[in-house]
Amino acid sequence: MKITCAKDQLNHAVQTVQKAVTAKAALPILSGIYISAQNNKLELQATDYEIGISCAIDAQIDIPGQIVLSCRYFQELVKKLPGETVEIASSAEDRTIKITAGTSQFNLLSLPAGEFPVLKPLFDKSAQENSLVIKDNLLRDLIKRTVFACATEESRPIFTGALLESTESDVRMVATNTHRLALKKSILETTNTNYNPLKIVIPSKVLNELARLLSSELPVDVNICWEKNRVAFRFENVYLESRIIEGQYPDYNRVIPPQFGTVAAINTALFMDAVERVSLMAKDGEYNVIKFQFNHDQVIITSNNPDVGKAYETVPVTTTGTEITIAFNAKYVTDILKNIGTPELHFSLNTPLSPASIKPVNDENYTYIITPVRTS
Amino acid sequence: MKITCAKDQLNHAVQTVQKAVTAKAALPILSGIYISAQNNKLELQATDYEIGISCAIDAQIDIPGQIVLSCRYFQELVKKLPGETVEIASSAEDRTIKITAGTSQFNLLSLPAGEFPVLKPLFDKSAQENSLVIKDNLLRDLIKRTVFACATEESRPIFTGALLESTESDVRMVATNTHRLALKKSILETTNTNYNPLKIVIPSKVLNELARLLSSELPVDVNICWEKNRVAFRFENVYLESRIIEGQYPDYNRVIPPQFGTVAAINTALFMDAVERVSLMAKDGEYNVIKFQFNHDQVIITSNNPDVGKAYETVPVTTTGTEITIAFNAKYVTDILKNIGTPELHFSLNTPLSPASIKPVNDENYTYIITPVRTS
Incomplete structure (x- = not known):
């Protein structure tokens, strides 16, 4: 292999695929980045079998070929190389790869390219009945507003991922750890009738990496394609x-109460600041519990940690319906307040022991359900 | 105690003194911030016996008194309080302290103020023959350009600190881990003859905290005062x-070679980038060693890590004297390049086994000595 390419593009490609390299790779070959050169393209790949990423850039290919380089050293080096172009060439004598940029010359040991589990892209299959197109900013929004609600402990694997689901008119993402649930819908611009409905659960770790990569300045199309065991995004x-x-995945619609006896309209920023302060006095307490007393014109937020002290805050609200006192895990409240994205919210409740909802005002496409905590 | 003060000033004072609270305090009282109110001043203090910091701010004192609050909770709370003023009042009934700001009310448990080891400032003593005044920017510079050279392992405690020394005309700071040494002098504006010469070793951890606090926009005076076992800065x-x-502390002058057979003038930025890249291929190698071959018009920098690969870089230099090949611990070279602060440097050498010097061009007040590594 012998190629020349732009340093910035190579660096971008390395930073993109290296998110699929785990620090503690099960097989040595998985600690590497696979680099394939042919048809004026340089394609980089990395995988840990849970997530696989490839990124292709333009390059001048003098001799086509495939190599694998240690991700750790290659990515540090590419980041620091001088000048604007990089030359990569495999040596005929030994298994080193010569990387040249300006007056810098490096010979990196390579890993055996034949052992790398090269990705077999789903899109190359002729039958694509299982496919869907969505704008990258919409997909990123679906992920960012839900994925934080996934379970972090592995005891029930299904809840460590988020459900991605499509109907004829919308795409939805749902995440829950059974104590709270986030649901975000994105209405499709055109009704899609020519594909199979999508209903898959994707690991939260993968979704976080995907959201990070969906960062184009102008909206671009994301092609989604899936089969029984895997899903791909292009x-x-x-x-x-x-x-x-x-x-x-459980039927999340059963978790969402059809109506509420109490609805409080609250300023998001004021509520957020007050809840964060009150939670300071709850952090070490059991379950991080804080209490909310919804009156007609204010909510009184309190906590009591015998080892630390007490907190008492009031925030103006406009409550319709029954006054109610209820307790929640403070983190489950602040998590949604950080992601809600609107200056006003509706906190809707029924009884001190039934699930409540926190929603942006005037947005039916984002729902957050939270289970209260029983207090004495 | 009952006081009212400006929130921003209180927050600044808390952030200043909290650097003296260790995460794992030996005595529970040392996990607290001592707060004393009298004569229109609120003084905050913290200490871990190695370092003690106090900071005084203006306050309206309604009832004087002393309290101690848990640093962890108090500092988080003060950072997040709303509004511009804070009221702090001790309760007559229990040992809680009421903190009020806007509609926020907190009752923090207090620690027994009588147990706090209140600082006894050195400056309160009438005899001040052991004192010195220096501008804060000069002191910060003395620290920043030397303290990184201190030893990190505790086997020889004297090298975990830096020497602060004064003569009639200058103040110096020296740090070494016995493999490399940094010396920075600051010439005093006026000759000082009315005090005893200073020669003390201060823990590097304290110096780093001090440098962080010496951040005024306009230069201010720092009063230094010392006795047998402790030194104070006001x-x-x-x-x-x-x-x-x-x-x-060893005689550092004996470490500095009086002359050099080879002197290379090098561009700092080009040298720094090349050394950092070459050291990528040395990191896991024994002692992180890289080789420098000083020729008349270029220095060739190389490394060879059998598990990773090889690096080869050239940087233009103007060398006078004998050509020489020598090896150094890469970190000891990059550390000084990050701190040297001038676009050109002089790398001065004698033999492959004798100490070398790296200095800014045209600055006799900053010296860095580095011991080479023997290679096969």
Whole structure:
């Protein structure tokens, strides 16, 4: 192999795919980045079998070929190389790869390219009945507003991922750890009738990496394609695939109360600041619990940690319906306040022991359900 | 106690003194911030016996008194309080302290103020023959350009601190881990003859905290005062004292070669980038060693890590004297390049096994000595 390419593009490609390299790779070959040169393209790949990413850039290919370089050293080096172009050439004598830029010359040991589990892109299959197109900013928004609600402990794997679901008119993402649930819908511009409905659960770790890569300045199309065990996303010069978490995702619609006896309209920023201060006195307490007393014109927020002290805050609200006192895990409240994205919210409740809802005002496409905590 | 003060000033004072609270305090009382109110001043203090810091701010004192609050909770709370003023009042009934700001009310448990080891400032003593005045920007510069050279392992405590020394005409700071040494002098504006010469070793941890606090926009005076076991610094509204590390500091002048057979003039930025890249291939190698071959018009920098690869870089230089090949610990070279502060430097050498010097061009007040590594 012998190629020349732009340093900035190579650096971008390395930074893109290196998110699929785990620090503690099970097999040595998975600690590497696979680099393939042919047809004026340099394609970089990395995978840990859960997530696989490839990124292709333009390059002058003098001799085509495939190599694998240690991700750790290659990415540090490419970041620091001088000048604007980089030359990469494999040596005929030994298994080193010569990397030249300006007056810098490096010979990196390579890993055996034949051992690398090269990605087999789903899009190359002729049958694409399982596919969907969505704008990258909409997909990023679906992820960012829900994925924080996933479970972090592995005891029930299905909840460590988020459900991605499509109907004829919208795409939805749902995440829950069984104590709280986030649901975000994105209405499709045109009704899609020519594909199969999508219903898969994707690991939260993969979704976080995907959201980070969906950062184009102008909206671009993301092609989504799936089969039984894996799902793939293609956008710009990036291909990302993920395993699908097996199992039955519960019917989230049953968790969402059809109506509420109390609805409080609250300023998001004031509420957020007050809840964060009150939670300071709850952090070490059992379950991080804080209490909310919804009166007609204010909500009184309190906490009491015998080892630290007490907090008492009031925030103006406009409450319709019954006054109610209820307790929540403070973190489950602040998590949604950080992601709600509107200056006003509706906090809707029924009884001190039934699920409540926090929603942006005037946005039916974002729902957050939170289970209260029983207090003495 | 009952006081009212400006929130921003209180926050600044808390952030200043909290650097003296260690995460794992040996005594529970040392996890607290001592707050004393009298004569229209609120003084905050913290200490871990190695470093003690106090900071005084203006306040309206309605009832004088002393309290101690948990640093962890108090500092988080003060940072997040709403509005512009804060009221702090001790309760007559229990040992809680009421903190009020806007509609926020907090009752923090207090620690027993009588147990706090209140600082006894050195400056309150009538005899001040052991004192010195220096501008804060000069002191900060002395620290920043030397303290990185201190030893980090505790096997020889004297080298975990830096020597602060004064003569009639200058103040110096010296730091070494026995493999490299940094010396920075600051010429005093006026000759000082009315005080005892200073020669003390201060823990590097304390010096780093001190440098962080010496951040005024316009230069201010720092009063330094010392006795047998401790040294104190007073500037603006801050008092900081430190224990002095006991023991004899070696004669650093004997380490500095009087002349050199080879002197290379090098561009700092080009040299720095090349050394950093070459050291990528040395990091896991034994001692992180890289080789420098000083020729008349270029220095060739190389490394060879059998597990990773090889690096080869050239940087233009103007060398006078004998050509020489020598090896150094890469970190000891990059450390000084980050701190040298001038676009050109002089790398001066004698033989492959004798100490070399790296200095800014045209600055006799900053010297860095580095011991080479023997290679096969």
